[in-house]
Amino acid sequence: MELVYIAAAIMISGAALATGIGFGLLGGKLLDSTARQPELGDQLQTKTFIMAGLLDAVPMIGVGIAMYLIFVVAG
Amino acid sequence: MQQSRPAIPAAPKRPGIYRLLVVQLGVTLVTAALLTFETDSSLALSALKGGLAGLLPNVYFAWRAFLYRGARFQRQMIRSFYRAQVGKHLLAILLFTGIFVMSPPQSPQWFFVTFALVQCVYWLTPWLIGRPGSH
Numbered sequence: 724m725e726l727v728y729i730a731a732a733i734m735i736s737g738a739a740l741a742t743g744i745g746f747g748l749l750g751g752k753l754l755d756s757t758a759r760q761p762e763l764g765d766q767l768q769t770k771t772f773i774m775a776g777l778l779d780a781v782p783m784i785g786v787g788i789a790m791y792l793i794f795v796v797a798g
Numbered sequence: 799m800q801q802s803r804p805a806i807p808a809a810p811k812r813p814g815i816y817r818l819l820v821v822q823l824g825v826t827l828v829t830a831a832l833l834t835f836e837t838d839s840s841l842a843l844s845a846l847k848g849g850l851a852g853l854l855p856n857v858y859f860a861w862r863a864f865l866y867r868g869a870r871f872q873r874q875m876i877r878s879f880y881r882a883q884v885g886k887h888l889l890a891i892l893l894f895t896g897i898f899v900m901s902p903p904q905s906p907q908w909f910f911v912t913f914a915l916v917q918c919v920y921w922l923t924p925w926l927i928g929r930p931g932s933h
Binding site for chain 1: 815818851852855856859860863864867868869870872873875876879880883886887890891894895898899902906910913914917918920921923924927
């Protein structure tokens with residue numbers, strides 16, 4: 724049973740880590756691009772939002788499966 | 799000495815991100831409605847809970863991410879994006895915990911299927927936001 728909790732912890736922390744790395748890269752590019760072309764700021768922000776959503780969809784499903792493991796499989 | 803600029807909220811007009819949220823709500827409601835008609839209302843309730851557990855963090859994310867707009871506020875914009883992301887994760891975990899502790903869904907399978915479907919709507923975002931009239 725402990726293995727289930729360890730698996731869930733790895734999934735949640737992996738999701739957070741991967742999203743954090745992706746967001747760091749994405750935010751850096753947004754800052755860089757907005758500094759280069761301020762007039763495109765709104766468009767770049769929208770595109771960053773799209774990319775953030777795409778980046779985050781699979782980790783969020785991972786968080787969901789981790790919650791499933793904790794509350795349904797182990798519970 | 800550089801003075802900090804006053805925080806000015808974003809203009810009310812936002813890009814077509816609300817279209818994405820509406821589609822996510824639609825996916826939740828359609829799944830729940832189909833389950834109500836085809837099987838059992840308890841399965842539909844499970845699907846509804848799963849959809850809302852996926853939708854509400856996204857609503858928070860969309861609101862927080864677009865709190866600041868424009869190149870003048872780029873640092874606030876980035877900070878707002880990061881906070882939106884952290885809040886989205888925490889909110890999702892809190893919602894899951896709350897639902898499973900207070901009213902566990904009858905069908906965890908449909909709960910997670912609807913949750914995953916709502917998350918997968920993000921893959922349609924380039925098409926949804928890129929359509930005419932979304933800007």
